[in-house]
Amino acid sequence: MSRMIETGTVKQALSAHAAIGLLAGALLYIVSLTGTVAVFYEELQRIEQVHAPEMSSIDRVAVQRGVEAVLASEAGKPRTTHLYVHLPTEGLPRTTITTDTQAVHLDRTGAIAGPEQIAWSDFLVQLHYTLNLPALVGITVVGILGVLMLALSFSGVVALPRIFRDAFRLRARNSNGVGLADWHNRLSVWTLPFSLAIALTGAMIGMATITAYAIASNSYGGDVEAVYATVFGGEGKPDAAPAPVPNVAAALEYMARAYPEVAVTYATLHNPMTKGQHVQIVGDHERRLIFGEYYDFDAFGRFHKTAGLADGQVGQQAAASAYKLHFGSFGGLPVKLAYFLLGAALTAICATGTYIWLGKRRRRGMQEHALHALWNGVVAGTPAALTITFLARILFGNAMAFSAIFWLALAAIMASALLFSAWRPSPDS
Amino acid sequence: MMTAGGLFGILGIGALRFAWGRANRSVILNTAGWMLIGAGLAAGWVYAGAWGVSIASLWAMAAALILLAIAAWRDPARKSRGSDRRAGMLPEPGEPRHLAKRITTFAIVVGGGLVAAIAIGVMTRWAALTVNASVADANVLVFFAVPLVWSILAFLLLMTENRKRQLVCIALPLIAAIPAIVKGSMS
Numbered sequence: 001m002s003r004m005i006e007t008g009t010v011k012q013a014l015s016a017h018a019a020i021g022l023l024a025g026a027l028l029y030i031v032s033l034t035g036t037v038a039v040f041y042e043e044l045q046r047i048e049q050v051h052a053p054e055m056s057s058i059d060r061v062a063v064q065r066g067v068e069a070v071l072a073s074e075a076g077k078p079r080t081t082h083l084y085v086h087l088p089t090e091g092l093p094r095t096t097i098t099t100d101t102q103a104v105h106l107d108r109t110g111a112i113a114g115p116e117q118i119a120w121s122d123f124l125v126q127l128h129y130t131l132n133l134p135a136l137v138g139i140t141v142v143g144i145l146g147v148l149m150l151a152l153s154f155s156g157v158v159a160l161p162r163i164f165r166d167a168f169r170l171r172a173r174n175s176n177g178v179g180l181a182d183w184h185n186r187l188s189v190w191t192l193p194f195s196l197a198i199a200l201t202g203a204m205i206g207m208a209t210i211t212a213y214a215i216a217s218n219s220y221g222g223d224v225e226a227v228y229a230t231v232f233g234g235e236g237k238p239d240a241a242p243a244p245v246p247n248v249a250a251a252l253e254y255m256a257r258a259y260p261e262v263a264v265t266y267a268t269l270h271n272p273m274t275k276g277q278h279v280q281i282v283g284d285h286e287r288r289l290i291f292g293e294y295y296d297f298d299a300f301g302r303f304h305k306t307a308g309l310a311d312g313q314v315g316q317q318a319a320a321s322a323y324k325l326h327f328g329s330f331g332g333l334p335v336k337l338a339y340f341l342l343g344a345a346l347t348a349i350c351a352t353g354t355y356i357w358l359g360k361r362r363r364r365g366m367q368e369h370a371l372h373a374l375w376n377g378v379v380a381g382t383p384a385a386l387t388i389t390f391l392a393r394i395l396f397g398n399a400m401a402f403s404a405i406f407w408l409a410l411a412a413i414m415a416s417a418l419l420f421s422a423w424r425p426s427p428d429s
Numbered sequence: 430m431m432t433a434g435g436l437f438g439i440l441g442i443g444a445l446r447f448a449w450g451r452a453n454r455s456v457i458l459n460t461a462g463w464m465l466i467g468a469g470l471a472a473g474w475v476y477a478g479a480w481g482v483s484i485a486s487l488w489a490m491a492a493a494l495i496l497l498a499i500a501a502w503r504d505p506a507r508k509s510r511g512s513d514r515r516a517g518m519l520p521e522p523g524e525p526r527h528l529a530k531r532i533t534t535f536a537i538v539v540g541g542g543l544v545a546a547i548a549i550g551v552m553t554r555w556a557a558l559t560v561n562a563s564v565a566d567a568n569v570l571v572f573f574a575v576p577l578v579w580s581i582l583a584f585l586l587l588m589t590e591n592r593k594r595q596l597v598c599i600a601l602p603l604i605a606a607i608p609a610i611v612k613g614s615m616s
Contacts, residue, residue, distance in 0.1 A: 009588070014514065016587035023535075143576065144539075150580035155587070167493075168446050172501035177511025190493040193486050203576030211575045214547045215554065215568055218613035230565045287477040308565075315569030321479055330480060338487045345494070363513035366522065 013158035020155065021353045024148045026378045027131065029350040031145055033382050034128035035198075036343030039328050039336050042091040044121045048393065052116070053107040054093045060252035063087070063095070063267065065110030068245050070097045071273060073112070077101070083269040085248070089284075090332065120393035123402035124386070132403040136209055143206020149199035156188055163189060177359040184352040187345045194342040195349075201326035231319050233294055233307035239276035243299060246272060250301020251279045258303070259283060265292060278304075285310050289321035289330055351379045373421030377414030385409035431481060434472035438489030441465030446496050534595075538586045541599040546579035548606035555609030578602075 021028075037044075046052075063085055074080060080099035088095055095106040096116050103116035123132075130138025157163060167189055170182050188195070212227045220226040225235065248267050255264050262283035271277045277299050282292040294307035306312075309320040324330040328339030354375050358368055388409045389402045441462050448458035466489055473481030520526050550571040557567040582602075586595050 011514070012588050016584060019587055020583070147576045147580045147583065150577065151583040151587075154580065154584045165449060167449055168496055168500050170497055170500040170504060171507070171509075172504045173506040174504075174509060174511075176508050178509055181511065186497050187494075190490060190497060194490060197483075199580075200573070200577060203580070204572050207576050208572060210543075211547070211550065211572050214551060214575070215571055218551050218610060219554070227568055230568050287480045289479045289483060313563045313565040313569075315563070315566035319569045319572060325479075325483060331484060335484070335487065338491060341494070342490065359511060360513050360515070363511060364515070364521070 010159055010161050013155045017152060017155035017159050018357055020148050020152050021350075022357060024145055025350060025354045025375075027141075028145055028149060029347060029378060030131065030382050031128055031142055032343065032347040032350050034124055034386070036340055036347055037386070038125050038128050039339045039343060041121055041125055041327075042089075044124070045092060045118045046094075048121050049117045052094055052105045053113045055088050055095065055108050056093055057088055058095045058106070058108060058110070060249040060256070062106070062108060062110030063252060064245075064247070064249035066095065066097055066106040066112065067248050067267075067269070067272075069110070069112050070099065070102075070104060071245055074099065074101070079273060081271060083272050085267040085269075087264055087266065089263065089265055091329070117398040119398045119400070120390060120402055123389065123406070127403070127406065132407065139206050140210060141206075143203050143208070143210075146199045146201075146203025146206055149195065150203060153188075153192060153195055153199065156185075157192070160185055160189070177356065177363065180352050180359065181356050184349055184356055188349050191342050191345045191349070194339075195346055197325055198343075198346070201322040204322055205326065231316050232309070233296065236270055236278050237276055238271055239274060240271075241275040243273055243275045243277060246277050246279050246299040247301035248279055251281055251295075251297040251303070254297070254301065254303050255281055255283065255295060259295070261286070262293070289324050290317060291320055291323045369421045370418060373417040374414055376421075377417035378410075381410045381413030381417070384413055430472050430476035431484060434469045434476060434481060434485035435488035437465050437469030437472060438485050439469075439492040441467075441469060442489055442492040442496065533592075534587075537592075537595050537599065538583050541595075542579050542582040542586060545582055545599045545602040546575045548602045548610075549578045550575040551613065552602070552606040552609045555612060 046054075067083065067085060070083065071080075078100075080101065082100065084098045086092070086094065086096040086098070097104055097106065098116070105113045105116055107113045126132060126138075129142060131141060132138065133141060160166075167186070170186050171178050172183065173179060174182070209224075212224045215227045216222050216224045229235075246269055248269070252264065252267065255262065262285060264281055265284045266282035268280040268282070269277060270280065279297040279299065279301065281295040281297065283295055284292045288310065290309050293310040296304045296306070298304060308316050310317070328336055328343075358372050358375065361368055385406045389400075389405050392400045392402065392405055441464070444458060444462035444465055448455050448462055451458070469485045469489060470482050473483075473485030475481070477484075515521075553574045554567045554571045557570050558564070562570070582598060586598055589595060
């Protein structure tokens with residue numbers, strides 16, 4: 001490898017690596033850390049709201065009863081455009097109905113058991129998805145971070161001329177910067193398949209809006225929905241005339257009869273209680289990376305077609321596989337644990353990168369007390385601020401402004417670290 | 430089959446550990462290690478396609494991380510001087526900041542890189558449709574191509590400080606995408 005790559009190339013790759021890493025290091029660290037914790041999104045929801053009713057399965061008649069009860073509870077209010085029924089799964093054995101304005105749990109009989117209260121878990125996922133920025137801007141910024149993570153992977157590989165020879169060399173107890181560099185480089189090399197998969201799927205998901213807009217502008221007269229329809233299927237023709245509650249139970253009955261091997265995870269009602277309404281069932285396929293197949297039914301529960309995510313075009317299957325591959329939800333708890341450990345390694349790689357750069361500057365005689373203190377603030381402050389938000393959830397309930405608490409706490413910790421370093425600069429900083 | 434996939438991956442990592450720990454390189458051992466890893470991925474694919482490959486690769490990565498942990502545990506405490514190689518991200522004392530130059534580089538990599546990546550994406554879609562790919566395949570190709578191409582371009586643009594070369598890197602995809610853009614806007 002060392003013979004293949006010239007010294008100048010290695011030096012330039014290292015500069016590129018440092019430039020990207022330092023530019024996006026803090027945000028990459030936050031996104032990596034929150035993604036690592038969010039692997040357990042389902043488990044966190046169960047911890048956050050311990051007493052919500054749980055069940056291994058629910059009768060289709062009970063689901064129908066729950067849908068009718070929720071829609072009846074919204075009578076006289078603006079009509080919801082979608083209604084989602086989360087059906088019990090192994091990871092989250094709860095039945096929950098979400099509309100445009102509320103989310104409630106059902107008990108086994110289909111009666112409304114109470115509101116869903118998982119604001120902290122949702123805050124965590126939103127922090128990872130959008131950094132708490134407005135949705136479109138935030139998810140695009142996080143998508144760009146995925147692009148930068150890919151570029152870091154490429155430049156990192158080129159900047160390591162002895163990548164194979166040193167692959168198992170880890171001078172962990174060397175405190176003069178060598179150990180830190182070894183941890184960074186070895187973890188980077190051996191988590192590379194994971195990092196590439198996470199970065200590419202994350203970048204694809206995050207940048208989908210920009211990409212779809214580009215395709216739509218060039219080939220669909222600006223109709224972005226038409227682009228997605230070629231992959232995931234269309235929304236159906238809207239007709240706002242009133243109609244009775246659709247027959248979800250019939251659709252679920254058909255699924256149990258025609259597709260007994262498919263685990264139904266969601267029932268989605270599009271434009272419920274209008275003439276244009278239709279029912280869509282999401283079915284999870286065992287030992288597949290796709291998040292599921294869409295099974296389309298009309299309002300009477302008559303099956304029409306599948307979208308083709310399981311057995312359609314290769315592109316459809318690839319697009320549908322990006323989500324489980326990114327979130328680590330394709331193999332139960334063992335895969336989640338593996339993703340947690342690999343995610344922790346990725347977070348450590350983000351943290352150590354900046355420390356390595358600061359260490360090199362220090363060894364060239366440049367003490368960067370303020371930068372070092374700020375980076376300490378980011379590295380220690382992010383998990384600390386997350387813990388503070390979780391404590392706020394436990395102590396003060398579901399209605400707290402978790403994003404404000406998080407960012408204020410992180411800013412306060414970084415400011416404290418800066419003030420402390422000005423008052424007592426560390427000889428090693 | 431899945432057990433074999435995991436096992437081959439673990440054995441492959443073990444073989445590479447042994448090969449790279451020797452004083453001299455061994456082509457046979459290196460090849461055996463990589464082939465075992467490849468066999469593990471192939472077994473995963475045969476068993477359950479992309480899902481099987483993902484599971485098999487997790488086993489291989491886990492084996493490598495365990496071997497790394499052992500290396501870290503056995504490493505004796507010592508002090509050798511760490512690297513002080515310049516990365517060139519910040520100026521050294523007394524050097525000018527070159528702020529305009531840095532902002533220009535940022536604009537070229539982020540703005541120019543994105544536009545060029547989208548151009549390549551649009552061109553890819555057009556090329557795929559030209560060879561009779563389905564519309565779904567062509568569109569999904571763009572979804573994956575844009576971030577991947579942008580990351581490669583970002584890397585390439587930062588690998589040279591020569592502005593002409595950087596602008597050529599941006600201009601070539603834009604020129605190449607003209608037929609696709611014209612054809613797309615006419616459809």
